[in-house]
Amino acid sequence: xxxxxxxxxxxxxWNIESAEHPMHLGALGVFAxxxxxxxxxxxxxxxxxxxxxxxxxxxxxxxxxxLAFGGATREPAPDFDPLDHVRxxxxxxxxxxxxxxxxxxxxxxxxxxxxxxxxxxxxxxxxAVLFKFHHALADGLRALTLAAAILDPMDLPARTPRPxxxxxxxxxxxxxxxxxxxxxxxxxxxxxxxxxxxxLSTVGVRSSAALxxxxxxxxxxxxxxxxxxxxxxxxxxxxxxxxxxLIAVVAGALRRWLDERGDxxxxxxxxxxxxxxxxxxxxxxxxGNRLSGYLVRLPVDDPDPLxxxxxxxxxxxxxxxxGPNRGAGAVALLADHVPALxxxxxxxxxxxxxxxxxxxxVTSVPLPSLGLKLGGHPVTQVFPFAPLARGQSLAIAVSTYxxxxxxxxxxxxxxxPDLDVxxxxxxxxxxxxxxxxxx
Numbered sequence: 001x002x003x004x005x006x007x008x009x010x011x012x013x014w015n016i017e018s019a020e021h022p023m024h025l026g027a028l029g030v031f032a033x034x035x036x037x038x039x040x041x042x043x044x045x046x047x048x049x050x051x052x053x054x055x056x057x058x059x060x061x062x063x064x065x066x067l068a069f070g071g072a073t074r075e076p077a078p079d080f081d082p083l084d085h086v087r088x089x090x091x092x093x094x095x096x097x098x099x100x101x102x103x104x105x106x107x108x109x110x111x112x113x114x115x116x117x118x119x120x121x122x123x124x125x126x127x128a129v130l131f132k133f134h135h136a137l138a139d140g141l142r143a144l145t146l147a148a149a150i151l152d153p154m155d156l157p158a159r160t161p162r163p164x165x166x167x168x169x170x171x172x173x174x175x176x177x178x179x180x181x182x183x184x185x186x187x188x189x190x191x192x193x194x195x196x197x198x199x200l201s202t203v204g205v206r207s208s209a210a211l212x213x214x215x216x217x218x219x220x221x222x223x224x225x226x227x228x229x230x231x232x233x234x235x236x237x238x239x240x241x242x243x244x245x246l247i248a249v250v251a252g253a254l255r256r257w258l259d260e261r262g263d264x265x266x267x268x269x270x271x272x273x274x275x276x277x278x279x280x281x282x283x284x285x286x287x288g289n290r291l292s293g294y295l296v297r298l299p300v301d302d303p304d305p306l307x308x309x310x311x312x313x314x315x316x317x318x319x320x321x322x323g324p325n326r327g328a329g330a331v332a333l334l335a336d337h338v339p340a341l342x343x344x345x346x347x348x349x350x351x352x353x354x355x356x357x358x359x360x361x362v363t364s365v366p367l368p369s370l371g372l373k374l375g376g377h378p379v380t381q382v383f384p385f386a387p388l389a390r391g392q393s394l395a396i397a398v399s400t401y402x403x404x405x406x407x408x409x410x411x412x413x414x415x416x417p418d419l420d421v422x423x424x425x426x427x428x429x430x431x432x433x434x435x436x437x438x439x
Contacts, residue, residue, distance in 0.1 A: 003075030014136035020215035022106035026385030031377040039120030039127035043088040049150040050082040095128040104219035140365040152373040207359040213393035213415035220413040222423040223383035226405040237437040240313035248309040251298040252429035257422040270359035294319035383408035
């Protein structure tokens with residue numbers, strides 16, 4: 001496997017990381033165990049299979065060559081040892097308690113930036129695996145592909161090979177110059193539009209102090225499982241998409257949580273960043289992050305659950321009509337216009353600006369509909385975890401797997417000691433929506 005330069009957005013993720021705010025994605029998979037030794041067997045399988053997966057051998061190395069000064073490459077690690085990445089832990093009674101402590105630890109930057117932590121359950125009836133992948137190595141889709149490569153093989157339909165693209169010469173084809181000029185002008189216009197939208201998004205911010213936090217370097221996680229049929233019941237009665245309902249559930253849960261902890265929800269409408277993948281399946285170079293996003297104000301201050309859903313649905317419709325290349329949520333696209341050295345020097349400043357741009361991350365991570373297994377042990381639950389931006393106390397990721405919705409919550413442990421209250425509020429909000437729809 002050859003080396004390749006990090007895409008601009010990958011480079012940005014690599015450079016905004018700090019000890020208090022590591023930039024890795026996570027996923028906690030819970031497996032049904034057939035024996036008390038299933039966890040140890042799973043760790044052996046993961047280590048053995050990782051050695052044969054080229055993508056897991058890739059480290060990230062800084063580059064100071066003239067044509068890529070300040071950049072970084074993704075290249076095979078000559079001394080790759082799977083045992084540096086797969087760890088078997090002592091039995092635990094609380095998978096999320098262990099996951100929180102493990103999520104707060106940055107990945108080793110001198111090695112391929114990924115880890116798999118096997119957590120045997122004290123009852124012997126289950127075990128969990130926490131996967132961690134640096135965002136510069138993989139986005140959600142790529143992380144899923146890498147994790148699936150070391151789980152049990154799945155019967156997938158044969159993939160149609162894509163035709164190879166013709167090699168590019170040193171100079172552009174003169175016949176394409178008009179199109180290149182128009183593209184450059186369009187890019188400038190898009191950048192100006194995004195910049196203006198970001199400036200406008202900071203006007204009249206109505207967030208809550210509970211969603212901000214000084215960096216403590218600590219993490220707490222929680223997971224919530226919801227029946228997908230319940231979500232569809234709401235969607236069919238009220239309209240919109242499954243994603244609209246899931247975002248509205250977050251808005252209602254935040255309202256309950258803020259009121260219960262005494263911060264209050266009056267006047268609160270935090271800006272939620274909802275990432276949108278621009279990756280096309282089966283692209284020639286699937287490693288790089290291809291992300292944009294929508295910036296949506298969550299109607300936390302609205303006491304009516306159905307009105308909250310309607311507000312979210314209409315806001316998402318407007319964003320989708322405008323497209324993912326416009327608006328404040330598309331600021332990630334600006335990474336393509338920053339030189340490599342700019343990402344390196346400006347990374348710390350960019351990381352501190354997240355609080356000015358959005359208040360909470362709400363992201364969706366796709367999962368296959370086929371059942372996942374490890375050593376014959378089936379996955380029963382899978383909770384995605386998103387990185388926590390500097391200055392923020394909470395991030396929410398959502399996945400749908402085999403008829404259930406899984407919310408994965410990551411919080412600053414010092415700022416949010418009551419994450420279990422928010423987790424309970426998500427379940428209660430679904431019940432409230434169903435009751436309101438069927439009234």
